[in-house]
Amino acid sequence: MTGARLDGVDAEREAQLLSRVIDAISGGLDLGRILQGVTKLVTETTGTDVCFVHLLDERGRTLCLHGATPPFDKLVGKIELDLGEGVAGWVASHGEPAVIVDDKAADPRYRYIPALRGEEFTSMASVPVVTPPGHLVGVLNVHTRLRREFTAADVELLRSVAGLVAGAIENARLHRRLAEREEALEQFAERTVEWQEHERRRLAGEIHDGISQRIVSLFFHLSAAADAIPGDPEIVAEQVALAQELATAALDETRSAIAGLRPPILDDLGLAASLESLSHSFPQLDVQIEATRSRMAEHIETAVYRTAQEALQNVAKHANAHSVRVRLYLQRDTMVLEVADDGTGFDPALGGAKGGAKGEEVAAAPTGFGLAGMRERAELLGGKLELASSPERGTTVRLTVPLSPPPAAPSPALPVSPVGSPSPPLPGPPHGTPGSPARPRH
Numbered sequence: 001m002t003g004a005r006l007d008g009v010d011a012e013r014e015a016q017l018l019s020r021v022i023d024a025i026s027g028g029l030d031l032g033r034i035l036q037g038v039t040k041l042v043t044e045t046t047g048t049d050v051c052f053v054h055l056l057d058e059r060g061r062t063l064c065l066h067g068a069t070p071p072f073d074k075l076v077g078k079i080e081l082d083l084g085e086g087v088a089g090w091v092a093s094h095g096e097p098a099v100i101v102d103d104k105a106a107d108p109r110y111r112y113i114p115a116l117r118g119e120e121f122t123s124m125a126s127v128p129v130v131t132p133p134g135h136l137v138g139v140l141n142v143h144t145r146l147r148r149e150f151t152a153a154d155v156e157l158l159r160s161v162a163g164l165v166a167g168a169i170e171n172a173r174l175h176r177r178l179a180e181r182e183e184a185l186e187q188f189a190e191r192t193v194e195w196q197e198h199e200r201r202r203l204a205g206e207i208h209d210g211i212s213q214r215i216v217s218l219f220f221h222l223s224a225a226a227d228a229i230p231g232d233p234e235i236v237a238e239q240v241a242l243a244q245e246l247a248t249a250a251l252d253e254t255r256s257a258i259a260g261l262r263p264p265i266l267d268d269l270g271l272a273a274s275l276e277s278l279s280h281s282f283p284q285l286d287v288q289i290e291a292t293r294s295r296m297a298e299h300i301e302t303a304v305y306r307t308a309q310e311a312l313q314n315v316a317k318h319a320n321a322h323s324v325r326v327r328l329y330l331q332r333d334t335m336v337l338e339v340a341d342d343g344t345g346f347d348p349a350l351g352g353a354k355g356g357a358k359g360e361e362v363a364a365a366p367t368g369f370g371l372a373g374m375r376e377r378a379e380l381l382g383g384k385l386e387l388a389s390s391p392e393r394g395t396t397v398r399l400t401v402p403l404s405p406p407p408a409a410p411s412p413a414l415p416v417s418p419v420g421s422p423s424p425p426l427p428g429p430p431h432g433t434p435g436s437p438a439r440p441r442h
């Protein structure tokens with residue numbers, strides 16, 4: 001095939017292609033299905049043999065094969081190119097079409113990909129997939145086995161198809177993001193209910209096991225004092241003194257329960273002072289506090305405080321530690337909380353099996369609601385919770401929370417031409433076209 005010209009009688013074919021592409025992209029929001037349908041339509045209508053659509057990732061750095069005609073459809077999601085690599089990468093970085101009639105190997109833009117069998121195809125045309133505002137979203141390529149001189153009309157037709165596809169890609173991505181946000185909102189609602197129930201159970205347990213028991217004892221002591229009033233003033237005085245002690249203890253536990261719901265010191269003095277106060281709740285531990293005094297949004301302060309509280313409770317209950325170091329500091333636009341203990345630690349790979357130099361039992365890796373809750377709290381704030389531990393070297397819990405949400409990376413804007421349009425390491429414990437390179441994704 002020497003290639004059909006898309007002028008004169010072929011104008012009808014061009015209109016038919018664009019109409020069918022519009023039908024294909026209007027049939028739903030499944031991006032994979034849309035691109036597979038478009039690649040098939042392009043090859044059928046333009047007399048080409050294969051068609052590839054590579055999409056730019058949201059960071060604007062990598063092209064990935066998202067649509068291809070058989071048999072290359074099996075490679076979708078497995079071929080990746082950096083911006084500027086191969087013919088597709090060159091088109092993406094320059095925003096201009098590229099045409100190779102023959103002798104691809106002599107073209108400096110060409111990169112051979114064995115999986116795409118470039119040796120079987122002679123000619124190719126590649127155009128950028130660009131939205132009307134001029135943002136690049138991908139690249140569309142067609143290839144022919146026989147030599148073909150792609151005309152300006154051919155390129156313009158491919159550009160028209162690419163423009164239609166660009167809108168469909170943007171719509172599908174927006175729909176996916178909306179679906180992800182709705183799912184995240186549903187999960188957030190579920191977690192909120194779970195947390196509410198957890199807090200209710202915790203508070204009910206504290207009241208039942210502490211405050212209510214002391215009040216019952218207070219009642220008995222007051223009853224005994226009332227019975228002894230007529231005949232033995234000394235017993236009355238003794239019972240009243242005991243009742244006063246119980247009333248004082250009940251009051252302290254009531255204040256502690258209230259502080260567990262919302263520490264008043266957070267509102268009065270801020271997070272640093274709250275951590276200092278929290279350290280006094282663990283007299284069995286030598287808690288050292290190093291906290292930057294900086295006011296943050298209330299929900300961030302509460303989340304950091306809760307994480308420190310949970311971490312210290314885990315240390316007190318499970319770590320067999322003597323001292324704990326709590327650090328709170330700013331790192332650029334991120335608040336970092338570290339809680340490091342000198343306890344027995346554990347081997348994350350073993351999940352708490354035999355460990356240590358002497359083969360003694362090593363504490364199991366923290367699981368259950370405490371750690372899961374801390375991680376969920378961090379994720380809801382756009383942060384991350386990390387855990388580092390090893391036998392006999394203690395455990396470090398590290399929470400990083402951004403103080404402001406990171407801006408979304410915009411797609412690179414391309415000029416319309418006349419032809420075409422590290423988180424710091426966790427501290428240890430004390431596609432292509434047949435002319436582009438590929439990196440299979442594992």
